[in-house]
Amino acid sequence: MERNAIAIVGASETTELGKVPTMSQVQLHADAALNAIEDAGLKLSDIDGVATGGHNAVEIAHYLGIVPNWLDGTSVGGCSFMLLVRHACAAIDGGLCNTVLITHGESGRSGLGRHGSSIFPSLFQQQFERPYGVTRPPTMFTIPVLRYMKDYGLSEETLAMVSVVQREWAGKNPKASFKDPITVDEVLNSKMICYPFRLLMCCLVTDGGGALILTKADLARDLRQKPVYIRGTGESAETPMISQMADFTSSAAFRVSGKNAFESAGISHSDVDHLMIYDAFAHLPIYGLEDLGFVGRGEAGPFIAEGCTRPGAKLPLNTNGGGLSYMHSGMYGMYALQEGVRQMRGTAPAQVNGAEISVVHGVGGMFSASGTIVMTNVA
């Protein structure tokens, strides 16, 4: 597909984030959708494609009163929205529809009108993992890390620095759930969840949502917002079971998705001005930096700990504060994409001056799936 042929023309989060006891999950989708349509200067009747993950796409379309020409309900965990952006670009480019609305809403904290798990438990997982006491994501996603720590000498202190540096970014974001600075000692002395992971190495659990609107780039120029072009995309999947990850120190899904995104965008790592790596837990940015190829194997922990991703440094990473400090309803991918759009529009609370290329990388399930989007504000 031609680079920059499709653009994000509307983007918004829900009116409120954090604890939203006044809205059920479907209303969080709709609230974000209506905000994004307003942001774009469009009308509901302009939308002819509807996509969502973690919720029945039919219910979203019906709730919004849309009878779409195109529908996508790909639901592979928190990176579903990266995949949906990719699929929407292909659909618009292929003439299946003109203007796509991608919604996310999740009553992750209040649990109002939830759809149940967005990750369909495979039979394999029920047979070969559930009997050993795995329950929520902290009991699964964290399992590979001791292997990584042994192989590459990553210390608990260095792992804790991921949370510390992201809190620095969150401190610049008025909408972040947690803004006060934290230290390595505070991270390591926070409540033990799943050794070696303490509470401050785990993401938040919040209510919220977000929505994106995509259309052809040549139509985008006449709309209200500065277009954010989709320059490249990638997606992949490895395994529904953390125990069957081929290499506990590297995600095959990350590597394939990232490579496809960089190659389709025609960029190298030095072109990247801004980076988002889905951080459900503190080790995710470490795996992401290495599997996307920004640093060599085993180098990402020290790279972060030495300050290379903090405010003012050469590779601004997770500039909204991330799932660790900003917001994490359960499927965080949408919020990472929203921050990529803000950075490309020049409207982020912690704006990276002059940023022209943003890479937004997501994970779904427990290293199960992945999606990567390269955005740019240069046509």
Next chain:
Amino acid sequence: MANGERELPRPTPETQHFWDGTRKGELRFQCCEDCKNTYFPPRHFCPSCGSKNVNVVKASGKATLHSYIISHLPAPGFQTPYAIAIAKLEEGPTMMCNILGCEQTPEALIIDMPLSVTFERINDEITLPQFKPMGTN
């Protein structure tokens, strides 16, 4: 301690041989006759080359502790803290397990320590493969 029973597997036609094996005190995986790939979990074909020319093989039961966490979160049928571990079988495949007969502490659970298979009978139908430090009862 969390209330309730732990979740148990429901065997399928593709996995029945595995659960029949554990009930008899055998850990079984599969081996492809064409590409010699050894694999787990069970299926009727080799996920590496697609061949249906596959055999069920008895594992040696020797493994190493590939990785783990120690969970402090409540789970049905478990007393916290408890380790959720990955055993790397001598033959290559990895599988999830608990580590029995061992303190559930970072000091006792050393990455790469040798493990041997043991079998935890749950009921008449289901016996779970588990692992314990090599040389312990």
